[in-house]
Amino acid sequence: MTGDDDEPLDPELRDAAHAYHEPPQVPREALWARIQMRRAAERGAGPADPPANRVAVRAPRFLVCGAGIAALLALGVGIGRLSVRVRPPLGADSAPVAAAPAPPPQASSPAAAAPARDNPAYRLATAEHLGQAEAFLTLFRASVREGRRERLAPAAARQLLATNRLLLDSPAAADPRLRFLLQDLELVLAEIAQLAPERRREDLKLITDGLERDGMLVRLRAAVPAGTGAAFRKGVL
Amino acid sequence: MDDRLLISRVQAGDASAERELYDAHVERVYRLVYRLAGDADQAQDYTQETFIRAFGRLGEFRGEAALGTWICSIAVSVALNGLRRGKRLRTREVALDEAATAATPDRAAEPDLRDRLARAIDDLPKGYRVVFLMHDVEGYTHEEIGRTLGVQTGTSKAQLSRARARLRRVLADFARG
Numbered sequence: 001m002t003g004d005d006d007e008p009l010d011p012e013l014r015d016a017a018h019a020y021h022e023p024p025q026v027p028r029e030a031l032w033a034r035i036q037m038r039r040a041a042e043r044g045a046g047p048a049d050p051p052a053n054r055v056a057v058r059a060p061r062f063l064v065c066g067a068g069i070a071a072l073l074a075l076g077v078g079i080g081r082l083s084v085r086v087r088p089p090l091g092a093d094s095a096p097v098a099a100a101p102a103p104p105p106q107a108s109s110p111a112a113a114a115p116a117r118d119n120p121a122y123r124l125a126t127a128e129h130l131g132q133a134e135a136f137l138t139l140f141r142a143s144v145r146e147g148r149r150e151r152l153a154p155a156a157a158r159q160l161l162a163t164n165r166l167l168l169d170s171p172a173a174a175d176p177r178l179r180f181l182l183q184d185l186e187l188v189l190a191e192i193a194q195l196a197p198e199r200r201r202e203d204l205k206l207i208t209d210g211l212e213r214d215g216m217l218v219r220l221r222a223a224v225p226a227g228t229g230a231a232f233r234k235g236v237l
Numbered sequence: 238m239d240d241r242l243l244i245s246r247v248q249a250g251d252a253s254a255e256r257e258l259y260d261a262h263v264e265r266v267y268r269l270v271y272r273l274a275g276d277a278d279q280a281q282d283y284t285q286e287t288f289i290r291a292f293g294r295l296g297e298f299r300g301e302a303a304l305g306t307w308i309c310s311i312a313v314s315v316a317l318n319g320l321r322r323g324k325r326l327r328t329r330e331v332a333l334d335e336a337a338t339a340a341t342p343d344r345a346a347e348p349d350l351r352d353r354l355a356r357a358i359d360d361l362p363k364g365y366r367v368v369f370l371m372h373d374v375e376g377y378t379h380e381e382i383g384r385t386l387g388v389q390t391g392t393s394k395a396q397l398s399r400a401r402a403r404l405r406r407v408l409a410d411f412a413r414g
Contacts, residue, residue: 006394006397006398006401006402007401008373008401009373009401009404009405012350012411013350013354013404013405013408013411014373016350016351016354017354017358017369017373017374018374019351019355020272020275020351020354020355020358020370020374021271021272021273021274021275021370023267023268023271023272023280024271024277026263026264026267026268027281028260028263030281031263031267031281031284031285032256032259032263034281034285035259035285035288035289035292038285038289039289039292042289
């Protein structure tokens with residue numbers, strides 16, 4: 001039997017069926033505004049992937065955490081700038097006075113940067129970032145050694161690289177040892193971030209050899225407060 | 238306007254062409270997803286997602302069906318996936334209340350009939366329900382339904398036939414009365 005051959009519903013039922021989920025007037029302009037906003041947002045965020053593709057690859061935990069760190073760091077930068085701006089010049093313990101005249105913030109000046117560097121937001125953001133970087137590089141090295149294809153490594157490296165650059169531009173980098181570590185880490189992350197999909201095994205080996213040669217993982221572990229790295233490894237794995 | 242021309246203008250970044258495409262199809266898309274979802278917020282979400290996907294995938298449109306059919310196929314997919322993800326259908330009672338305010342109080346609009354018919358439509362298997370709503374309520378042809386759902390025309394006809402039979406059976410007392 002086919003629908004065309006089938007007897008139609010009797011008029012009463014047919015009329016009643018038209019009342020089922022009867023659509024109201026289309027909110028044409030409101031919908032168009034929503035679509036435009038969404039498209040503008042996606043264009044601003046780079047090439048839009050089809051939603052199906054977006055959900056096909058689940059971001060590793062450290063990518064998700066990385067966004068949180070970046071947000072925390074941005075907050076820290078704000079707090080740091082505020083604290084630098086309002087701190088009395090002679091380092092008195094009195095509360096900051098917003099209206100007090102103050103020199104412009106100079107992150108490169110140790111005297112100005114030290115208080116900001118010691119800000120808990122910076123310390124937390126730095127520790128989290130280094131912990132994540134250490135976990136990521138450990139996994140990356142293990143993957144290369146086992147010959148696995150790490151499709152998400154460049155994306156994860158880019159995320160970490162963004163946070164790394166934020167930290168390098170922040171008062172946290174006023175600490176020379178930390179700055180050198182971040183600069184070396186930036187080189188490693190940039191290499192991984194630029195890996196082409198058809199990367200050759202030699203390229204991967206060069207990167208992991210560099211990790212060993214520079215003692216990057218050892219330096220990261222030394223810089224990360226005890227427990228932080230382990231916590232992030234748990235998140236990653 | 239020729240679909241191909243409109244698409245090429247959209248792909249060239251012509252904002253007015255985007256709006257033309259939207260204006261040409263939004264009514265049909267919104268009505269269809271509203272029929273399936275029964276909720277204004279969900280219908281807006283699905284309509285928005287449909288056009289976002291359509292604009293993003295225009296390059297994949299090969300012209301095997303009309304552009305409107307292609308967009309409707311996206312809409313059905315978006316709505317069914319959305320509903321499958323656990324977004325609840327609007328409760329039948331709310332639908333009935335809203336519908337009652339716009340209808341004339343004749344025999345066909347009798348609240349009890351609507352109530353029971355709505356319940357019966359809700360209880361139809363998904364495939365039956367989609368075809369029934371598209372054909373008997375929104376007026377799509379079997380050819381359009383087939384292309385939209387990616388099924389044979391005969392399948393669409395069979396689904397409709399079974400849907401009607403089930404509704405008749407459930408509402409037999411009304412049909413007799």
